[in-house]
Amino acid sequence: MRVSLNGVHKSFGQVEVVKGLDLEVKDGEFLVLLGASGSGKTTALRMIAGLETVTSGTIHIGERDVTGLLPKYRDIAMVFQSYALYPHKTVFANIAYPLTVRKRPRAEIEAAVKEVARQVQLDALLERYPRQLSGGQRQRVALARAIIRRPAAFLMDEPLSNLDAKLRGHMRAELKHMQHELGITTIYVTHDQIEAMTLAHRVALLDKGVLQQLDTPATIYNAPANLFVAGFIGSPPMNFLEGELREGRFSTPAGSFGTNSRASNPAVVLGIRPEDCRVTATGAGKLAGEIFATELIGDHALVTCRCAGANLTVKVDKEFQGEIGEAVGIGFDDKALHLFDKAGGNRLPAAG
Structure with missing residues (x-):
């Protein structure tokens, strides 16, 4: 589903963190918010999620103005840098949780968990507990828990940053393939330009709360809009x-x-x-x-x-x-x- 930000500002006291952000995320698009620490990318994501209030401007998900809605009414699923799993629940129960709290029929829950677990290669680990899993496996549980809801949009805040370099590369490929298969609008925050360039359909590069360039990875690399973009992208x-x-x-x-x-x-x-x-x-x-x-x-x-x-x-x-x-x-x-x-x-x- 389409997500749009129109003239969005966010201030904490006298400090303006996001400065008039205009952003249109297409239905089914994988858009990456890229920037260094303090660029405003995570704050922008949290405003879309409803975890931060908007100082001014509007946010729409589909045709709905969600600017003042609580997170639970926005039909989004969020994946954090920390896995945020329930340690006392099995992998099955963690993945099933969004459907369990909605009191879906048991047969429907079992079928959905098995299908999603197969997609993220966890089908052999459903009876284990988080403490028995590797970091990459835990992150896949968190992804599966988000996927099972089939939300209007996925919001991901640096979900791969806790993984080692080899596993990050593997998970990037898995994540890109899963998003392509599911076709769900995804907004992904990272400071890692390699993640941005390899995952995104389009990249929104922010600096000090201002959008510097919004375009495909190839265009941002080959035709940077300004000196900041040119110096930030490339290794x-x-x-x-x-x-x-x-x-x-x-x-x-x-x-x-x-x-x-x-x-x-x-x-x-x-x-x-x-x-x-x-x-x-x-x-x-x-x-x-x-x-x-x-x-x-x-x-x-x-x-x-x-x-x-x-x-x-x-x-x-x-x-x-x-x-x-x-x-x-x-x-x-x-x-x-x-x-x-x-x-x-x-x-x-x-x-x-």
Whole structure:
């Protein structure tokens, strides 16, 4: 079911945490609220759930205005970072709880629990207690308990953050597949950009309570709206180099070259991702620099080059050989460049 926020503000005393958030989540969409601590993403989720009051603005679930409704009347299911399971109840009883309190027939409950347990691969563990389960299994119980309700929307607050890296990867795949199969609108909060990029149909990136960009993961990665988005998304992060733009030609002490813009601007920031750069012989690249450090990651290496007082990271083949202090060039294609206005931080349009 569609979920929409219209001009939503939230203040705690004099501190404004969410500042005029407008958000439209489509029916059946998996939308991720992404941001660092203090960005307002969890507060926004809690307002949708009814766990926080709205200072101003409205929230709709489907056609209903739920802004002032209690959580139990909103037809949502929430999955928390903590599993919030009943330790004295079996897996079966934990999953069945939402139907049990609604006094559904026993046969209906049993059939529903078995079906949901099969979906999350818990069908062999229904008689166990939470203390007998691993962290990943407990989180799947929490997911199953939410799924069994078939709510209008799932709200998930960093549900995978307590798991180790290997299990997080496994659970991401399971969660994405389950959401696709169920087709239930899902709003998911995380500070982890990898989770956001791999799970979401669309990502809403927030900073200090303000929506910075709302788009597909591919668009946010390939066409960030501003310097904040460009620097937040990507691992390693995007390289930035300050300079001047004159009729589309970018100039900095490390080099001068044409871009895909025709604009002039005395203070711009050029952005380029490490995977779009290459280390060249001196004089062969568009920028001149020297090797500052090299790091072997495993399947690739990262070379940090010092250029005009800035560090630029280049993703290279794992066989790369280079010495610290060695003079090098840095090359890249014009289409890989991103240009931003230094003063406002906004992306500069490419030449039409």
